[in-house]
Amino acid sequence: MLNEVKSPPTGEAGASGGDNPQVEKPVTNQAPPPPAQPTQPAAKPKSNVAVIIIIIVVVVLALGVGGYFGWKYYGKKLFNKLTGKTTETGTTTGSGKISIKSVVDLLMYPGSKITDQKQGEESSAYKAELTLSSSDSVETIKNYYLDLIKKNNWTITRQGSSEDNNYxxxxxxxxxxxxxxxxKYAIDDFTTIWHKITGDNLSIEGIAITATGGSSTSTSTTTGTTGGTGATTTASYIIADSNTREISESEIINFTPWQLKVARNEIYARHGRPFVHKDLQCYFAKQSWYKSDPNFTETSLSYTENKNVATILAYEQKTNSPLLQVDSGCQQ
Structure with a gap:
């Protein structure tokens, strides 16, 4: 009986295959491991130096700008109150406040008349309220005040007109x-002007505004008399308010030649003009308010004063006043 030959098991070599049979390892489909990620250094916190610098710059600017405007609008006012000083072009009282009369004189429209006035107490909303009348048009009055504002470097915070005849x-x-x-109301032949004045540094002490004749005088001159012509006179002035309002010819028609001469020259005398005529030298030397100023110039006179000088001089020439160019000596 023949012996059955068996094949060698799969994967094994036969006898002819050699003395060292090798075993094949099964192949598997495994994915290769992912490559190793590079290690990143830990993030450092960003520097705050730039932010700090910006904050410092903003704070410095804020303090600088705030300090400037604080001093401009509040510091000076407090300083003036503590020291009694003022930077306003006006007359100050003993307490360092500005007399409202000097403000009223500055705001008076040339040739206008005061038709009404109110004086407030220290705690009132307004220190003074004035109603004026003028024969000039609204446009003329408007241009005058715009020039006045520009001349004094004031500021306009509100302006306009509700109609053609209003500003x-x-x-x-x-x-x-x-x-x-x-x-300018249609039923009127004049223009009405209103002023409402306020200010923490204003003093109403010593002001007395009269609604008759359009004059504004202080209480220091209320001891004078007002003649039928409307000119206010005192013991030391022929026309006490010729430096603050425009006078008319009708006010001086009853003056003597000497009164005309003094009334015209007392406008200059208020500013210290030295006089050539002996009669004027002697007269003004007796006035307690007169002080001769060798540096006097006619530019010291205001618009109103110049106009009043011209009004009186024109009347002197019209009436051929005997003292117009004559020095009568110290006999007056």
């Missing part, structure tokens, strides 16, 4: 605020 504005100065309005 209003608010004037801001260092020491006062003025609410101004001018209106």
């Amino acid at each position: 209003y504005l608010t004037i801001i100065s260092k020491d006062f605020t003025d609410e101004f309005e001018a209106t």
